[in-house]
Amino acid sequence: MDKQELGVILVSDQIEPNLRTSELFCSTDANLIFQSSDGVLFHIHNKYLEANTEGFPPAGFDPQNDIVALSEHSTTLELLFQFVYPARHPDLASVEFKTLAPLAEAAEKYQAFSAMVVCKIRMMGTLPKHAEEIMDYAVKHDYPEIMGGAAPLILNKSLEEILMKLPRNLIIPWVNYHSKWANLLKYAASCHTVIYDLGLTCTTINRHHIRHTNNQICRSCSITQETMIVQVFTQLLRGTVSLSQLDLTFDQSFVCCNKMKPGLAAWRSAVELEMSKIPNLITFL
Structure with a gap:
């Protein structure tokens, strides 16, 4: 130099x-x-x-x-x-x-x-902190293993935004990698029927009639299964970032009725199973 x-x-x-x-x-x-x-x-x-x-x-x-x-x-x-x-x-x-x-x-x-x-x-x-800065560092200095670790954590960035920052040799690998997550997002939106496979009904839950073991009236469970599905869909509309934040996407905090939780958990498990099949970014390089 x-x-x-x-x-x-x-x-x-x-x-x-x-x-x-x-x-x-x-x-x-x-x-x-x-x-x-x-x-x-x-x-x-x-x-x-x-x-x-x-x-x-x-x-x-x-x-x-x-x-x-x-x-x-x-x-x-x-x-x-x-x-x-x-x-x-x-x-x-x-x-x-x-x-x-x-x-x-x-x-x-x-x-x-x-x-x-x-x-x-x-x-x-x-990682997982500072994922974007670490990805920039890994790309600049050619550290594929670090790219692979940071890649799932920057899915909140649009495809266009990422491609603008990548060198030419990484554009096609990133497009192929991103397509796997885009397909998973479609799957996550389509597999909500797993909650019906559990034999759950879609009846409205009346907050004035649901009681827990402590005999206190539950005032938060007045939702239907359809409402729960919309809640998840709202998160999925954020894009691929929703798949890296499954605790938020399949949040159970607003569901205190045990009739709803198994379906929500089954939906998440189905998504996690497909997610585990997505190869590391390194395999596309």
Whole structure:
């Protein structure tokens, strides 16, 4: 990589007095100085960068006269450089996503190999949270297994919206993958007859006559099976995202009558069975 690809800038060897130096990277015998976007200086030994990265130091860099201004924040660089040195690496288990994501990008940008591996594992482990950002990261850096984990979690995005962000080689695989979920959505809308197969009736439940074992009048079950079906259909109309949120789609909280719950559960089970047959995105790549 050259300086332009890395987005680095060589600045004057005159260190401004208002700049502070990292407490972790302040060795006086270091032969490289990097400046973060927020004005923190990092004194780094070139030999560790050469051994553990491919992106440092930038081509044409004169270690005797140059300070390199990097585009990353000091929080990111302080973590990144710890992966470069022969010491215990930082534990990223408790690092918030807002810190993890830029670190993962910096690791890829500068090809800091050990940081790349750890960040990849942590990004995958963050799912199901931040699915869209993690999918972008996986696509950008070609991590198919992470794409496969994030793909079902971004079904709330329209097909057009996803395709606009994908590279050309992933468009057909995503269309094929998405079609499987679209077909499942059609199936979910058509298989509601399973609740009738249980022999349930469609009689209206009168709230004034339903009593539970505690002998208190139930005031919430005045619904019919048709009402329950409409409730599920309303959720299915949200699109494929409804299939990734089955607790909401087949919500039983509004049904307190045991005559309704078995049918709702059977409907959900039928959908889950077909869902289990959908291949991972990786199989389409």
